[in-house]
Structures are given as structure tokens and as C-alpha cells.
Amino acid sequence: MKVFCQVLKNLRTAQVHVELEDESDVEIHSDCIALLRNGETTRRIALPFSVRANTAAIKTRHDNGTRSFDITVPLNDTSTLAHSSSADPPLSYKECKRLSQLYCRSCSTALIKPETEFICKPLPSEHWLELIECWMCHDKHADDYEERIQEIGARKGHLLVGKEYLLLHPSDILPETVRNPHVEEFRKTRSFRKWFPVQCSHCGSLLGEGLFPRVENSDGKNERFQALKIAKYQISACLYPAELEVSMENKDTEAGASLETSETLEPDVLRYIAFHMLESVQAHAVYRFLVKIQDIEPTKDDRTAGMPDLDILFSQGGTDSSSENKPLILSHKRVMKVLYKTFDQTEDLEEAMEQLSLQEDHLLYPASAIADLLEGLRKSTDLLPENQKVFREWQVGFLGLDEPLFS
16 A cells, blocks of 8 residues: 655645555545445544545546545644744754854865854845845935945854855865865856855865955955855754753863764755745745756856746655554655756757746756755655656656655
């Protein structure tokens, strides 16, 4: 028996797919789905929510010796289902208060000076500057405020924590660990930008973006940056144990100095990308994305994956062949539903985008992150019933919000 269930909170609806290898029937109850054979209940599938059983719609299919049921049923109550905005991003502000060191994800090179004592503060939405006009209710004073409002800058000794990145001052970074040898080339091709991609000096992996001056420094060095945005999915973080309650100001204490019991957070690329998309949805009301390769060198030929139509939902799934005397209890994970397609040729992408009349956001990630993203989406597609894997020309997949979908 195979079971897949998704809960669409905004539609107050649950969709359940049950696949059986015998001729059993199904019967919907408010808290479970009963499997019937010759009118007798042989098994129950316990639902983690209450449904209106009398209004359920059931479609039956027969295929290759299996019998499947597609069930659509309204929910009684959605108040117990958490909304996507309540999910905490990985490596959150609270966790960063216990930070002892950051490492390059690829080569484990330490990035922060060991003696640094951070003051940790959370950052607002990455798109807060775009919302300024919504906050201004008096037009005649708007010009005065616009002169004072500037992008949030890095400060020495401060660790500023966003949802997708950490903002640090270069004085807190170990020398010769972060660089971009192609800044001048970027200036020639993208003169309007201030933030340029930076890489680990040891292995060459992308770490995030650096804020470089628009003109060359007086000493002729182009690599010197003024601020650093480290992408969370490109690093691993070493944290002091929570039970020790060690503050960043007490690094010299015996407890703070003991790293044997420290916790290491490994990056989960898919969750970071999900939160990046989610924040764009909340800021721009945009539900279509182009995910492109971010390179350390300027390039025009970016491999692109198109991702329209995000839908926040709960997902429960399982395959079961255990004792029929026990009810099958569905495990559930909160996920983001994604329709995705890959483009290998620029011409194919341009043709496809002409057919999409809605606005889209462009998201840049390293090639390794995009490879992880596509692998994770394809694995999630494999979990779906055959009749739900494709929607028109798009493949259907999921990105986890609370925890990784795959270990």
C-alpha cells in the first residue's frame, strides 16, 4: 500500500492518493480513511487533521494490477496548520548568538578571526528598502527621509543575520581567505552594481558577495572590499552548546573555550533556496523565478532553471506493508510546492519566457547549489503518484521548509 497526501491550507482542502494491490474499497471518516474488503474494515489510515467526510470526492483508477483512489476532501479546521511565514530559517539569529566560527562549505577553511567578539543582531527583510514608499504617508517629507535612508552597512564586531546571508565587516574576516580577482572586469560589464561575487581563496568556491568601491582603490588593489554577505548555504557553522548559554562576550571562559561539545550546522541548500523564494513572494508577490548560475567571472551564458507558481502546503507520504492490525499513521512535513523546468539553451529560455506574461524574479546561485536544487526537486518528484508528477509542461516537486526532505 502506498499513500500520499497533500494539504492545501489556503483552499482548506486535502488531496489523498491511495494505491492498493488488491480489490479493497475506501471509506472516508472525519479522522481516518478506512480500507474495506467485502464490507469489513481491514485497515485504517489515520489522518493528522479533521475532514468533512460527507463531501469527499473519490476517483478510482485501475492500472497494471493495482487499484488507486484519488480523494479530495474539505478540511474542518485549518487553525492548527502552521503558515509558512512562521517557519524559522536555518542558522537563525538565535543560533548565531552561539556562533564560534564559520567555515567554507567546500574546503572547511576557517573564515572568522578567532579573537572576534561579535554583537549579534537580526536584519530586516532583504527587500526592506523597496517598501519605503509604502511606509511614507506624507509626501512632502519623503525627500528628507530618502536622503537619510541608506543600505544597512557592515560594522566591525557586529554579526548581522539575514534569512539567507550573514553580513560581516572585513576587519572580522581572516586575511587572505576571501577574494574576487575579476572585480575590474565586472565594473566594465556591470557598472551599476556595487556587490560582486566573492570566493574562498583556498578552494575557489563562491561564498557570497562583497561590497567593493565603484572605483579602484588608491593603492591599485581591486580585491579590497568594504562589507561581506556570506551565503548561509555556502558555509558550515560551529556553535557553542545551547545548554552552556555562552554569550559572544564570554569567549574566554572555560565553557566558551571548550569546542569538544560544540554543535556544527551543515548547510541544507534546498531550505535556504526555499526561504529565498518565500521572501521574494512576500515582498514582490512574484510567483515565477529564473534560477541562474552565479559565477566569479562575468558571463553571458548562464544555465537557467525556470520555476513558476509556488504553493505552500503540507505533505504526508508513505509506503507500508506492515501488519494490517495497526493503523497507518502518516508522517508529515511542511513544504513548498514548485513547478520547475530546466533550460540548456538561451533560445529555449527566451521563447518560454515570452509565453509567460507575468513578472519573474531572477535568483543567482553557484553551480553546485543549482545542481543540489535540481537533484532535490527530482527526488521529490519521484515521491509523487504518477498522475501528479507533471502539470502541463512543468514537473512538480517540493522544497522542505521545516526540515530537509531527504537525509
